[in-house]
Amino acid sequence: MTDALFWYGCNMTRHAEIIRLGTHMLEAVGVGAQPTGGPSACCGAPKESTPRIAEGMANRTMNSFNESGTKQVITWCPTCHMNLDDFMGATQGKQAESAHLAQALWQRRDALVPLLTQPVAGRVLIDMHIGNGTGVNEAVPGLLRLIPGVTVLDHPYRAPSYMCFGLASIPGALADAKASMLAAMEATGADTLVTIFHSCHRELVGLERTHGIRVVNWVHLLAEGMGLPYEDEYKAWRNSDDPEALIGAERIAAAGEEAVRKLVLPELMRPR
């Protein structure tokens, strides 16, 4: 049994390096956490329009957590995090404590600070959203301020929703949020936009190509401060003119060519 489960959610499969880095960081501050996620550990949210199916998925996941005997569930996805507390916890009982990864690291910052030895140049603005009870809006700025060389800028703008995913399906909402965030960057003199959640990263990395700014996730920046190498492949694919060539035929074949062509490449090649 591990100390904790690092429940990364389902859509984080796009960002394997963040899962690896997050797990490494937890280990470095004394928390052995087993990553778990994907469709077999779903909170049910993707199927919420059919609550009966969502409930079955959520129950299966909560049962597996409880049966694992883990003491703590460390979350990443805010949707999973909220569902863990409301529908899942209210109907299945929750036998482990839970905290978001950013909270878990912030709570152990005394162990983290000595590891942040590498200066990172950046005047950063964080893509924050209004609706958030995961504690990230407090923890992430605190963590980034521990990195030598990083200047975390303050601006009052907060995008609607709790991450960009919800905005993407509402005509005009995501475009407005992007425009407001870019205006906030200009007003503060920021050169780097820091995303908090995976869906925000997915929606905003294209700004690196279209607007000449740097877009990184907060875990990436923390990794740079710790001297941990990583490669943000999703960003590279998304900003490439030919993601298929960049991924390479061998990897595509190994992942299943039909699935990659139908499900992956259209996402990578949609308008930025």
Add this chain to the structure above:
Amino acid sequence: MVVSASRSDVAPSASRNDVAPRYANWAELRAAESARMLAACTACGACFEACPMIAYVPAAQGASPGDTVRGVLALLQGGAGDAASRGWVAACTRSAVCIPACPEAVDPMLLLRLAKFTAQENGTIPPRDARDAMSRAKAFARLGFSETEQKEWL
């Protein structure tokens, strides 16, 4: 009352572990919360006025806040609501600013979520097309995870 973990005024601390479930299943939770909300809500419209997504709901432009909330309550009970309430429920992205705005502690964010459940179940609001969501997550995992990671993380 369901814990609204997305409340913007919640302190950033680890969540408690509740061993005992408060409801037997989602249906019981939905029934209990719906009854509580229907009893508590006065349709004052403060939640509507606080919501940052109203600007993106064409049918809600100029709509009466109270009437729109009454439409949401109708959706919750399996009715058709009106265009403004259907549009609002569909556009809710859980910003949570409605929760502290509500003078009756209804938790309007949960109200809209439960109304959406019912409206999608009875066809009043088209369901989100999530047919490929899990397959897409798996495809990205096969691209980005090593074989060992696929075995141990999924």
